Amino acid sequence: MTASFLGEDYLEIRNLTVDFDGFKAVDGVDLTLLQGRLHFLIGPNGAGKTTLVDALTGLVRGSGEAVFRHHDLLAMKAHEIVRLGIGRTFQTASVFEQLSVLQNLDIAAGVHRKARRSILARGKVPERVEQALDTIGLTALAHRPAGILAHGQKQWLEVGMLLVQDAKMMFLDETVAGMSTDERDETGELLKRIVGDRTIVIIEHDMDFMRRYADFVTVMHTGKVLAEGTVAEVQSDKRVQEVYLGTTAEVGTHG
Amino acid sequence: MTDAGIKVAGVTRQKRLLNTYGPLIGIAVLAFFLLVWAPGTMTAFRLGNLGKYCALALASMGIGLAWGRGGMLVLGQGVFFGLGAYAMAMHMKLEAAGPGGVPDFMTLYGNGTMPSWWEPFRSGPFTLFAIVALPAVVSFILGYAILKRRVKGAYFAILTQAMAVAFATLLIATIKQTGGFNGLNTFTTFFGHNLYDPKVGKNLYMIAAGLVILFMLILWQLYRSRYGELLVATRDAEERIRFLGYDPANIKLVAFVVAAIMASIGGAMFVPLAGIISPSNVDAPASIMLLAGVALGGRSSLFGPVLGAIAVGYSRSTLSEKFPTQWTYFLGALFIVIMLFLPGGVASLWPKVRSLWPSSTRRAAKGTASSVDRDHEPTRDVDLDQAEPAALA
Numbered sequence: 070m071t072a073s074f075l076g077e078d079y080l081e082i083r084n085l086t087v088d089f090d091g092f093k094a095v096d097g098v099d100l101t102l103l104q105g106r107l108h109f110l111i112g113p114n115g116a117g118k119t120t121l122v123d124a125l126t127g128l129v130r131g132s133g134e135a136v137f138r139h140h141d142l143l144a145m146k147a148h149e150i151v152r153l154g155i156g157r158t159f160q161t162a163s164v165f166e167q168l169s170v171l172q173n174l175d176i177a178a179g180v181h182r183k184a185r186r187s188i189l190a191r192g193k194v195p196e197r198v199e200q201a202l203d204t205i206g207l208t209a210l211a212h213r214p215a216g217i218l219a220h221g222q223k224q225w226l227e228v229g230m231l232l233v234q235d236a237k238m239m240f241l242d243e244t245v246a247g248m249s250t251d252e253r254d255e256t257g258e259l260l261k262r263i264v265g266d267r268t269i270v271i272i273e274h275d276m277d278f279m280r281r282y283a284d285f286v287t288v289m290h291t292g293k294v295l296a297e298g299t300v301a302e303v304q305s306d307k308r309v310q311e312v313y314l315g316t317t318a319e320v321g322t323h324g
Numbered sequence: 325m326t327d328a329g330i331k332v333a334g335v336t337r338q339k340r341l342l343n344t345y346g347p348l349i350g351i352a353v354l355a356f357f358l359l360v361w362a363p364g365t366m367t368a369f370r371l372g373n374l375g376k377y378c379a380l381a382l383a384s385m386g387i388g389l390a391w392g393r394g395g396m397l398v399l400g401q402g403v404f405f406g407l408g409a410y411a412m413a414m415h416m417k418l419e420a421a422g423p424g425g426v427p428d429f430m431t432l433y434g435n436g437t438m439p440s441w442w443e444p445f446r447s448g449p450f451t452l453f454a455i456v457a458l459p460a461v462v463s464f465i466l467g468y469a470i471l472k473r474r475v476k477g478a479y480f481a482i483l484t485q486a487m488a489v490a491f492a493t494l495l496i497a498t499i500k501q502t503g504g505f506n507g508l509n510t511f512t513t514f515f516g517h518n519l520y521d522p523k524v525g526k527n528l529y530m531i532a533a534g535l536v537i538l539f540m541l542i543l544w545q546l547y548r549s550r551y552g553e554l555l556v557a558t559r560d561a562e563e564r565i566r567f568l569g570y571d572p573a574n575i576k577l578v579a580f581v582v583a584a585i586m587a588s589i590g591g592a593m594f595v596p597l598a599g600i601i602s603p604s605n606v607d608a609p610a611s612i613m614l615l616a617g618v619a620l621g622g623r624s625s626l627f628g629p630v631l632g633a634i635a636v637g638y639s640r641s642t643l644s645e646k647f648p649t650q651w652t653y654f655l656g657a658l659f660i661v662i663m664l665f666l667p668g669g670v671a672s673l674w675p676k677v678r679s680l681w682p683s684s685t686r687r688a689a690k691g692t693a694s695s696v697d698r699d700h701e702p703t704r705d706v707d708l709d710q711a712e713p714a715a716l717a
Contacts, residue, residue, distance in 0.1 A: 126567065151569035163564045165557045172553050179554065180569035187550040190344075212340065234569065 078138065078154070078237045078268065079103045080125070085133040085143075087117070087124050087292075094120040095131065096292035102238065106284035107260055108270045113312060117292040118272045119160070122240045126150055126157045137238065152180055156236030160243050162223035166216030170207050170226060173215050174198045177230035197233050204263060205229040206255075221252035228259065238268045245278050257282045288312070344548055347626050351540050354630070358533040368522050375529035375597040377637030378536045382590030384618045384633035385539050386583030391615070392623030393547065394579040395559030396476075400484035401587045401614055403491045404459040406606030408588030410495075411458060412595045413508035414442060415451035420512045427503075428510070434500035442501075448515055455592045456585055463584030464577070471573040471580070476562070485608055492607035507602025514596045532593045536630060539586060543626055546582075555579055587614075616655075620662050622669025632669065 080102040087095040095117040102108055110118045124131030127147030135142040142150055164173050171194065178197055179187065194202075194211075202208045205225040210218065215226060224244050231239045241260075245253045253275070260269055260282060273279050279286065279300065286303045288295040296306040303309055362374055383405050390396045417427040423446075426438045444450045470483060495502050502508070517524040546552050554575055558565045562572045595601050604610060613636070621632020636655070643651035666672055 146571070147566040148569050148571045151567055157567060163561060165560060165564070167560060168553060168557060172557075175550065176554055176557055176565075177568050179550065182550075184574075187554065188546070189550065190545070190548045191550055230568065 078266070080135060080137045080142075080155075080238060080268065082125070083134040083136075085121065085124060085131050085135060087120050087129055087131040093292050095124060097133070098289075098292070098294055100287060100294060100297075102268050102270060103285075104237075104266050104268050105264065106268070107264055107282050108268065109279045109283040109286045110270055110272045110289065111274070111276075111279060111286060112289035112295070115291075116289040118289050119242055120292075121289070122157060122242060122270070122272065126155060126240060151234065151236075154235065154237040155240075156231040156234050156238070157240035158224070158227040158231070158242055158244060160246070162220065162227060164215040164218070164223050164226050164230075166214065168215060169212050170202070170215050170218070171198065171211040173226060174201055174229055174233050177233040180234050197235070201229040201232040204232060205259065221248045221256070224248070224256070225259065228256075228263070232263060236267070239270065241269065241271045243272055243274065245273070245275055253278055347544050350627060351537060351544065354540070354627070355537045358536060359530065362533070363526060363530065368525055371529050372525055372597060373637070373641055374634070375525075375532045376594060377634045378529070378532040379590045379594035379597055380614060380617065380637055381536050381630045381633035382532075382539055382593065383587040383614050384590075384621075384629040385536075385543060386586030386590075387615060387618045388623055388625075388629035389543060389546070389586070390579050390583035391618065392625070392629070393552065393555045393559060394576050394583075395562075396576060396580060397478075397481040397615075398484050398580070398583060399481045399608070399615065400486070400488035400491075400611050401583070402488045402606040402608070402611035403484075404463060404584040404587035405591035405594070405610075405614070406491060406495070406601070407459045407462065407591065408455045409591030409595050409601040409605065410502065410508070411445065411451055411454045411588075412592040413511070413601045414445040415448065416511040416514060416595065417508050418442070418446045419514075419516075420510065427508075429503050429506070429508075430500060433504070439501050455588055459584040459588035460581055463581045467577045467580040467584075468573075471576050474573070485611070488606070488608045488611045492603040495603040495606070503602075505603060507600055507605070508595075509600035509602075511596065511599060519596065519599070528593075528596050532597060535589065535593065540626065540630065547626060551575075551578070616659055618669075620659065620669055622671025625669065625671035625674075628669045628671035631671070635670075 080100075082098060082100040082102070085095055085098045085100075086093060098117075098121060100121075110121070112118055120129065123129040125135055125142055127142070127145060127150045131143050133143065137155065138153060140153055142153075142155070145153070165176070168176070175191055175195065175198055178195055181197070199208075202211055205228060207218075207222060207226060207229065210222070215223065218226060228239075228241070228244070245256050248256065257278065260271070263269075271279075271283075283300050285298070286300055287297045288303055288306070288309050290312045295312060296303050296309050298306075358374075358378070363371060366374065383401055386404075387398055387401055390398045418425070421427050426436055427442075430436055430438055445454070466487070470480060475483060495507075496505050498504065499506075511519055513519060514524065514528065517527075519525070554565070554570065558570075558572045558575045565572045565575070591601070591606070594605070598605075614633070617633035617636035618629040619632070620636060621630065622628025639655065639658070640651070643654050647654065662670065
């Protein structure tokens with residue numbers, strides 16, 4: 070496990086700050102996201118988790134430095150960041166509801182295609198797409214419109230779209246929120262299956278889910294990194310317990 | 325998979341094939357009516373009129389692409405229609421003037437000298453090239469400037485509308501160079517063929533109708549292509565597309581440029597068939613009239629814009645013959661009724677009619693129910709506020 074931590078696809082964040090008219094939603098964050106692990110990003114509401122990811126994926130402007138494969142993400146446009154191998158999902162599942170599951174995945178596969186080839190209709194299903202369909206377990210629903218999928222399935226489809234993009238770094242924003250227990254388990258297993266040499270960063274509120282699947286945890290509070298480490302390390306951290314006042318006991322007991 | 329499962333899968337595959345290739349049957353039927361039936365039964369006058377509607381339909385098809393599929397409310401297609409029309413009209417004017425001659429209106433309003441930029445249009449091949457290249461270059465520059473700045477919705481519509489106003493104003497102001505308010509008219513020949521020869525008139529019609537069919541085939545391929553899917557996805561969730569590694573501006577730009585070229589070719593065909601082009605054919609009201617046909621027919625369907633343009637053109641001329649002063653009210657009322665009861669246009673009736681068929685295909689189609697037809701309908705009926713990144717906030 071330690072060996073894979075030293076892969077080349079790591080993201081080095083230094084002094085990242087996002088300033089909304091004087092309000093620092095993210096305040097001087099230093100963070101290193103290493104390959105091959107499920108990295109959970111937790112913290113109370115308003116801690117700046119989503120804003121951090123927004124800044125890294127080109128949705129909001131941030132200052133500081135975020136280097137991935139010798140590129141500073143903060144100076145890049147959203148679609149360029151995706152082409153570099155960084156993908157994300159959103160809190161609200163945002164698949165193309167009118168398009169079929171297959172079409173959704175196929176559009177995500179477009180990053181690997183030459184633009185002029187898109188003038189042709191899809192012949193056979195690309196291998197990449199077929200594999201992703203299998204991995205996320207939606208093969209049987211390939212031709213159904215994505216709009217009819219259950220909530221959990223939509224989130225899996227989003228993960229599938231990231232797989233098809235071959236994103237080396239995935240940011241998942243509250244993917245299991247609103248899922249049933251079974252769906253959560255399946256999602257957790259899915260993430261363990263696909264992580265390989267990828268970096269998967271998961272923003273999460275579900276502490277139980279975090280405890281079961283996290284390889285590494287970063288706790289954020291008021292725009293800053295409060296603590297980092299394994300689940301056990303973070304749970305034993307006094308400052309973390311303070312921040313999670315109401316849930317301190319819960320965080321502690323299951324350790 | 326169970327037997328029932330296999331059967332359903334088989335039926336949906338058939339359905340998918342029908343949804344993909346079914347439109348070709350429709351295009352064939354339309355081709356029969358336009359290319360065989362109409363020339364065989366209609367008088368030269370009616371055929372000429374139909375040719376004009378076909379020319380307008382060419383522009384409408386571009387609007388269908390840009391607006392229906394791309395979500396860009398293009399209120400100024402008259403500009404591109406005008407570019408093609410004026411290029412063609414200039415060539416025909418120079419043909420009428422004879423070798424080395426100067427168009428008549430220039431002696432009438434000016435001192436009889438021709439601006440140098442008219443000169444290249446003496447050449448037929450150059451004119452044909454300009455009809456495609458001119459709108460392509462202009463729409464690329466405009467589209468790039470507008471779309472890269474993420475101008476959309478109402479702002480995009482107003483900008484394009486302003487273009488049409490400016491274009492018409494410019495034409496009117498330059499009477500010595502462009503014929504001004506009167507436009508360009510009194511042509512004699514079309515690439516050497518006498519326009520007063522009924523055979524030539526019929527051939528002109530055949531070219532316009534043939535182009536309609538050709539454009540339909542092009543759009544059919546475009547709509548079923550990956551690009552077509554991407555365009556619809558961009559229309560419905562532009563911000564989401566960014567996070568799949570695409571720049572939505574590029575995707576929309578392609579549709580905008582293709583739409584402009586289609587409008588220009590439509591304009592070029594309109595001139596020999598109508599015998600005139602003037603600012604009133606290319607200004608803001610003319611642009612909106614083009615749009616009205618598309619909205620009536622169904623902006624996001626393949627057939628809607630064509631049928632809408634022909635229907636509006638036809639009702640416009642028949643109503644204006646019978647009710648010279650009130651016909652615009654009829655057209656306006658029709659427009660209101662359609663928008664109230666069929667916001668997807670007349671073409672959206674088809675899937676409704678088809679879903680009434682009480683057959684096994686209907687059962688199988690449940691769930692996938694008319695998914696393809698829905699693909700092509702915008703999620704919102706009013707495009708003025710395209711998907712904002714609210715969901716992404």
